[in-house]
Amino acid sequence: MHAGGRWLGQAERPPRLSISFKIGMVVIKASVIDPMYGAAVRCNCSPRGQSTRANSTPRESVTWQWPPPFQLVGRDELGAVEMLIRRRRAWELRESEATPEEVFLSRRRLLKGAAAGSILASGLGAVIFAAHNGNRDVAPQMAALPAEDDPSTGLYPAERNPRYTLDQPLTDEKLATTYNNFYEFGSQKSIASAAQALKIRPWTIKIDGLVDKPITVGIDDLLKKMPLEERLYRHRCVEAWSMAVPWSGFAMAAFVDFAKPLGSAKYVQMETFLDPKTAPGQKEPWYPWPYVEGLTIAEAGNELAFLVTGMYGKPVPKQDGAPLRLALPWKYGFKSVKSIVHFSFTDKRPVSFWETVQGSEYGFWANVNPEVPHPRWSQATERVLGTNERRPTLKWNGYGEFVAHLYDGLQSERLFF
Ligand code: MTE
Numbered sequence: 001m002h003a004g005g006r007w008l009g010q011a012e013r014p015p016r017l018s019i020s021f022k023i024g025m026v027v028i029k030a031s032v033i034d035p036m037y038g039a040a041v042r043c044n045c046s047p048r049g050q051s052t053r054a055n056s057t058p059r060e061s062v063t064w065q066w067p068p069p070f071q072l073v074g075r076d077e078l079g080a081v082e083m084l085i086r087r088r089r090a091w092e093l094r095e096s097e098a099t100p101e102e103v104f105l106s107r108r109r110l111l112k113g114a115a116a117g118s119i120l121a122s123g124l125g126a127v128i129f130a131a132h133n134g135n136r137d138v139a140p141q142m143a144a145l146p147a148e149d150d151p152s153t154g155l156y157p158a159e160r161n162p163r164y165t166l167d168q169p170l171t172d173e174k175l176a177t178t179y180n181n182f183y184e185f186g187s188q189k190s191i192a193s194a195a196q197a198l199k200i201r202p203w204t205i206k207i208d209g210l211v212d213k214p215i216t217v218g219i220d221d222l223l224k225k226m227p228l229e230e231r232l233y234r235h236r237c238v239e240a241w242s243m244a245v246p247w248s249g250f251a252m253a254a255f256v257d258f259a260k261p262l263g264s265a266k267y268v269q270m271e272t273f274l275d276p277k278t279a280p281g282q283k284e285p286w287y288p289w290p291y292v293e294g295l296t297i298a299e300a301g302n303e304l305a306f307l308v309t310g311m312y313g314k315p316v317p318k319q320d321g322a323p324l325r326l327a328l329p330w331k332y333g334f335k336s337v338k339s340i341v342h343f344s345f346t347d348k349r350p351v352s353f354w355e356t357v358q359g360s361e362y363g364f365w366a367n368v369n370p371e372v373p374h375p376r377w378s379q380a381t382e383r384v385l386g387t388n389e390r391r392p393t394l395k396w397n398g399y400g401e402f403v404a405h406l407y408d409g410l411q412s413e414r415l416f417f
Contacts (some may be wrong), residue, residue: 102381150315150325151201151220157313158228158248164304166232167398171243173312173387179385181237181320182338183287184272184279195319197278198339203323208346209269212260219323223309225258226250230313231306231327236368236397238332247327248310253301255343261297265345269294270326273341287357293326293337294350294364298407304329304402306341328398332366363417367407370396374415 178192185191205222208214227250235243256268272291276282282289299305306327308316316322321338328335334354354362361375370380370393381390396403407415 020144062322077258128205150323152223152309152315155223155228156248156310156315158230158310160230160232160246164231164233166234166244168244168384168391170232170233170246171235175386176243176245177311177317177320181239181333182281182319184281184289184291184323184339185319186281192317192319194280195317198273198318198322199278200318202337203341204275205324205340206342206343207259208342209346210262210265211345212262219309222255222258222324226254226307228309229272230310233304233306233327233329234397235327235329235333235336236382236393238334238362238374240377240379240382240393241385244386246312247306247308248313248316249306249308249324249327251303252305252307252326253267253303255307256297256300259343259345261345264347265297266347267294267345267349268300269336269342269344269346269350270337270340271342271344272337272339273329281413288353291337292350292355293335293352294329295328295335297345298406299328299403302403302406304399330396330403332368334362335366361417364415365413365415366417367415368393369416371395374417 156368167388179189180191180195181189182191182195185194185197201219203219204216205219206214206216227247229250230248232244232246235245261268270293273279274282274290276289281287295305306329308321308325308327309323310316311320316325320338321336321340324340325338326336326340329386335352349364352362352364354365368379377394382393383390407413
């Protein structure tokens with residue numbers, strides 16, 4: 001059990017999702033008590049005819065909180081419920097699985113096993129998994145996906161800006177484009193296939209709030225106005241994995257100039273598309289869709305803040321946030337919102353998606369710092385995807401010279417959550 005006995009406490013929360021079924025003489029009821037907070041599933045069994053709903057007193061039902069008959073490991077690194085079902089986490093891969101291809105093969109084997117029922121320790125686990133996981137975990141089969149219909153293809157590769165250098169090799173393109181977090185398409189890493197459902201043309205971006213003049217601009221018109229370049233950035237997820245990625249796009253500062261915020265604007269809020277038909281993850285009611293993120297105007301104007309439209313010398317693939325996403329290399333990856341449709345300038349601090357889900361673990365600032373552990377795991381080291389090497393985490397993810405000054409005088413804030 002992890003998280004210092006939270007299972008019990010959280011199980012007291014009211015159920016959000018309940019499933020009942022019979023096996024032989026018993027009725028089994030499983031309730032996901034609080035999927036966001038995770039780690040809170042209760043199984044009630046009662047003899048047939050004694051509904052646990054009707055007979056909810058302890059003497060009439062058997063309640064397992066831990067260990068349940070199936071193997072639960074708690075929430076995933078960001079707190080989502082799928083990981084309640086035991087799956088070997090990516091960072092538990094053996095050394096022999098270190099190369100990307102082997103990672104894929106191993107994941108395929110894992111998924112094949114899951115399909116055959118051999119991974120989930122019991123049928124009950126499978127029921128919960130199936131009920132929650134509307135879109136199937138699809139084994140990644142593709143590398144960077146071709147962008148035949150993408151009118152921006154000719155813009156890449158953009159010229160590399162030599163100012164931003166790396167102290168590690170670039171992550172293999174295949175790995176970077178098939179190991180994703182994009183909860184709109186599922187909370188597992190292999191959402192690349194599912195994300196192909198996203199239509200990225202036409203794609204319009206609304207700019208409003210405290211601006212000179214609200215406007216809506218098409219992505220291709222925006223691309224014509226912005227100075228495209230390529231930058232090599234480290235990319236560090238709060239889950240403690242890391243990559244090194246050649247992003248293409250333009251400085252967010254250029255976009256802010258284009259948007260012309262008023263002097264009263266202190267923050268910019270960014271929103272992902274909302275289309276549950278295309279993105280089945282958005283049907284999951286316990287998430288506060290659409291995905292929202294925010295920055296201070298000073299952060300948005302910092303030279304590192306980068307709006308991404310390309311990756312590995314091509315248009316950014318859908319699973320990585322096409323056609324427009326953010327890259328903030330000094331912050332945990334969840335700040336780097338994908339597939340943005342709306343920028344709103346405001347004088348109120350935005351409350352982000354993950355902050356709404358679990359504010360004690362994911363805050364507004366989310367700057368990388370090895371000395372400030374996540375409440376449930378250390379941030380002292382990171383796992384480099386591709387090699388699985390563990391290397392020390394750097395404060396501000398190594399970008400202190402560019403950004404540390406932004407936080408002068410803000411020491412009373414929770415800068416590293
Ligand atoms: N943006 C949206 N819209 N939805 C998401 O689920 N996940 C975030 C961020 N942006 C996410 C998102 C997280 S947790 C991370 S670590 C990065 O995207 C992952 O980016 P990548 O898949 O390109 O590596």
